[in-house]
Amino acid sequence: RMYRRQMMCRRDIDVFNVPFLAIYGSLIPPEEEKLKQKKLVALLEKLVSKEWPTAKLYLYGSCANSFGVSKSDIDVCLAIEEADMEKSKIIMKLADILQSDNLQNVQALTRARVPIVKLMDPVTGISCDICINNLLAVVNTKLLRDYAHIDPRLRQLAFIIKHWAKSRRVNETYHGTLSSYAYVLMCIHFLQMRRPAILPCLQEMETTYSVTVDDIHCAYFDQVEKLSDFGRHNKESIAQLVRGFFHYWAYCHDYANTVISVRTGSIISKREKDWTRRIGNDRHLICIEDPFEISHDLGRVVDKHSIKVLREEFERAAEIMQNDPNPCIKLFEPY
Ligand code: CTP
Ligand code: MG
Structure with a gap:
């Protein structure tokens, strides 16, 4: 009987899949x-x-x-x-x-x-x-599009995260918060790191596409139609992934020492990139490596004030996903 009570009281995150998918659907351009x-x-x-x-x-x-x-x-x-x-x-x-x-x-x-x-x-x-x-932007656009073809959960997650970031006004690089491009890379990286993984690391696979742009060699596996069942062993739902994403950025990411890297599909150290101190205007308070322009930290726009704002927003969102009875509304409440 005890077990049954627990089962009934347990907050089942999956009841929010339908409303999250409805939000996703309403955002897709016709x-x-x-x-x-x-x-x-x-x-x-x-x-x-x-x-x-x-x-x-x-x-x-x-x-x-x-x-x-x-x-x-x-x-x-x-x-x-x-x-x-x-x-x-x-x-x-x-x-x-x-x-x-x-x-x-x-x-x-x-x-x-x-x-x-x-x-x-x-x-x-x-x-x-x-x-x-x-042209580097044209090439990284293709990389993002190719990742989106592998598992539908990436597009769903990224739409929801972008919608959250716009609603909460943390998608304004001129105010020291992150670009949409940075948020999509955070989503790709998050799905590469799930166990079992939901996305592969295309740049670590056999090269089927390569171009050199502005002296930067861009190469990766782009035959993504062959990867359409890559994430099948991971059954996490969109609601679980949204909760996991915010939980990661609120409580698990090591802001002081690490860089997220879609290029390697892993977390690398700031020391390795020499991103441990402020150089010029690059403060490296949250580090997101550009997949091709690897000396470029997409978090460089973030300053002492805006990192606080960002982290408080991640914590707010994580808290809502954990405890709020109505996360699909509360999450996107205008700032
Ligand atoms: N870009 C880039 N380096 C950056 C920022 C952006 O190369 N530091 C390029 C990327 O190709 C990105 C494009 O510029 O896809 C547009 O960036 P952004 O406006 O952040 O993303 P969008 O996907 O256009 O998002 P939104 O829907 O908010 O316009
Ligand atoms: Mg744009």
């Missing part, structure tokens, strides 16, 4: 939105090729990595061989070309850290940022 994006890119391609016939446009970021929620802006990269033309000049020229057509609010932001052209398409209402020759 097919018509994807079509509108494609139309806009086709228009841009037409305009760009008039001026630069050999230039190419690539989509990157959330519109192409499969972690984009409905109504996101789109990120476009113009790949162009204009060796003797400064980036800011290309940006001005590009803005000029696009201005002349029926696009709105075309702005050249030449002095931003990453110079871009910003614009809005009045027909579809879609906003778009265009950068120049940022």
Whole structure:
């Protein structure tokens, strides 16, 4: 009888799978939105090729990595061989070309850290940022998309974590919190570390795809259709994974000594990377290694104040997942 009582009182996290999956479903962009994006890119391609016939446009970021929620802006990269033309000049020229057509609010932001052209398409209402020759972003976009194809739980988890981060305002790099890109890497890493693992480490497997971009050799196994049953031995549900994710970042991660690394599918030491002290503006208070640009810590934007904010939010979320009767509402309560 005692056993039965325990069974009945035990808080069964799995009752929250249905509401979590419903939130996930409501965030997925509808097919018509994807079509509108494609139309806009086709228009841009037409305009760009008039001026630069050999230039190419690539989509990157959330519109192409499969972690984009409905109504996101789109990120476009113009790949162009204009060796003797400064980036800011290309940006001005590009803005000029696009201005002349029926696009709105075309702005050249030449002095931003990453110079871009910003614009809005009045027909579809879609906003778009265009950068120049940022091909590493195009390659890491493919890596993220390939990971998403292996196990559906990655996309579900990442949508929920991104939605939480936006609701709680901890997805603002200009305020010292983390980028969406960093959160997706945290999700991939978390699923690589489950036992049994839910995701493999593609960069440790046989190379089937390789490119060299800006002197960085990017290589990994990209035949992910062959890995579609990789996670079958792990039966954890989405609610368990959301709880586990926050539990890890609230109570288990060793912020002082370790770096999470999707590249190796493991945790590595800060000492090994020489990320133990502040250098310039890089404080390394939470360390997330970029999978290709391995000297790049995606946590470098985090400062003394924002690390506190972040860790308090992880703890709040972990507490809610552990004890709140209504986690699917409480978790996303606006900050
Ligand atoms: N990126 C990068 N290095 C960073 C930040 C971003 O290479 N430090 C690239 C990645 O290719 C990423 C893209 O820029 O996919 C867009 O980054 P971000 O805006 O953080 O992610 P999105 O997936 O576009 O998320 P959101 O839905 O919030 O727009
Ligand atoms: Mg984006």
